[in-house]
Every structure is written in structure tokens, then in C-alpha cells.
Amino acid sequence: MEKLAREQNISRIIAMEERISKCTRCVLQRGCVYRPATGKGDLKPEILLVFHSEGNGNDRKKIMDIRQLIKKHFILDKVYHTFAVRCQPKSCTHLDNLNCFSSKCLVDQEQTCRVTRAVCEGIPIMPGDIEIISCLHYLIEEIDILSPQIVVLFGDRTSYFTLKAYGLLDSIITPSLYMINGRHVLATVEADQFTSQDAKELVSYLHSEHAV
Ligand code: SF4
Numbered sequence: 001m002e003k004l005a006r007e008q009n010i011s012r013i014i015a016m017e018e019r020i021s022k023c024t025r026c027v028l029q030r031g032c033v034y035r036p037a038t039g040k041g042d043l044k045p046e047i048l049l050v051f052h053s054e055g056n057g058n059d060r061k062k063i064m065d066i067r068q069l070i071k072k073h074f075i076l077d078k079v080y081h082t083f084a085v086r087c088q089p090k091s092c093t094h095l096d097n098l099n100c101f102s103s104k105c106l107v108d109q110e111q112t113c114r115v116t117r118a119v120c121e122g123i124p125i126m127p128g129d130i131e132i133i134s135c136l137h138y139l140i141e142e143i144d145i146l147s148p149q150i151v152v153l154f155g156d157r158t159s160y161f162t163l164k165a166y167g168l169l170d171s172i173i174t175p176s177l178y179m180i181n182g183r184h185v186l187a188t189v190e191a192d193q194f195t196s197q198d199a200k201e202l203v204s205y206l207h208s209e210h211a212v
Pocket of ligand 1: 020023024025026027029030036085086087131134135
């Protein structure tokens with residue numbers, strides 16, 4: 001049964017990732033992103049972590065450290081992480097100075113820019129509200145496919161928009177616990193501020209069952 005569920009999840013996630021790789025909803029953002037970020041981890045997860053985007057303190061090492069903290073304090077093994085926004089926006093003077101418009105991707109797999117022929121110098125910036133709203137439906141679909149018992153939302157904006165998508169319109173308090181479709185959804189601090197103490201606090205919220 002477990003094997004069948006995992007196989008079904010794999011094919012649904014692959015189909016979704018194919019759509020994400022071809023997505024051009026945010027034309028300007030896609031110019032500096034070779035491939036939109038996709039989720040990683042166990043495809044029958046007990047817990048699913050949501051970061052706002054790749055970059056802005058969510059580098060690979062930070063994410064791996066958070067995954068370890070979560071495994072240790074929640075005492076579970078099957079972790080999956082993903083992003084609210086798949087294409088990390090960048091600030092780029094070369095792009096701003098282009099006097100022609102292109103909807104094509106301007107960087108290659110090695111992050112070499114087709115405009116400057118040098119390694120991309122774009123500086124990661126926080127995704128805007130429009131980018132989060134445009135991309136959020138992939139996250140909701142991913143949560144629906146993987147159906148984890150627990151979801152952790154990192155940072156106020158990720159929490160605010162994700163909870164809004166589920167119809168929770170009140171202001172967000174962090175840390176806090178929400179019950180959504182029988183699932184425990186925890187809102188916490190930004191990934192770059194997340195510590196062992198925050199992980200402990202989330203566990204105690206989870207066990208208190210004191211949902212907002
Ligand atoms: S950020 Fe999301 S919605 Fe926008 S182009 Fe990338 S994948 Fe598409």
C-alpha cells in the first residue's frame with residue numbers, strides 16, 4: 001500500500017514538475033532562472049517544510065541544517081522541503097539596462113549570462129506579492145499530492161500567503177498552529193533565524209494541539 005502510494009506520488013509530482021519547468025507566468029523572473037526550484041525529499045513525507053524561495057538565506061546548507069533540526073526534535077525521518085516561489089528573483093543592472101525585451105531564459109545551466117557572457121551577478125531579492133500569488137498554486141497542489149501530517153511554513157510572508165490560500169484571513173502570529181483539512185500547519189520564523197529553540201517550540205505547539 002505504502003509502495004503504491006509512493007509510486008502514485010512520484011508520477012503526480014513528476015507531472016507537476018514538468019509544468020513548473022515550462023512555466024513562464026513571471027516573465028521577468030524567468031529570464032534569470034535556468035530552472036525553477038522544485039521540492040526535494042521523501043515522497044511520502046511525515047513533514048513538509050515550506051521556504052519562501054531559494055536564496056535570501058535559504059541556501060542549501062541552511063536548508064540541510066534545518067532538516068536535521070526538524071528530524072531531531074520532531075523525532076521523524078521522512079522530510080520533504082519545497083518553496084512558495086520557484087523562481088528566485090534577482091536584482092540585475094544588466095537586465096535593467098537592456099533596451100530590448102526578451103522572454104527567453106538568459107542564463108545557462110552553469111549560470112553564465114547570455115548578455116554579459118560572465119557568471120550571473122544578479123543579487124537575490126525577496127519575491128514580491130505578485131510572484132508569491134502567481135506561484136502559490138503549485139505549493140497547494142504539492143501539499144495535496146504528498147499529503148503530509150505536518151506542514152511548517154517559514155517566515156511571515158510564506159505563512160501569510162499560504163494560510164490565506166486556505167481561507168485563513170486573520171493576521172498571522174508566529175509561532176502558531178493551524179488545523180487545515182485535518183493537517184497540522186505550523187507557522188514559524190524566517191529560515192535564516194530558525195534555531196534549535198524554535199524547533200523545540202514548534203514541537204510543544206504541536207503537542208499542545210492548541211490550534212488558532
Ligand atoms: S515563480 Fe512560479 S509562477 Fe512565476 S514563472 Fe516561476 S514557476 Fe512560474
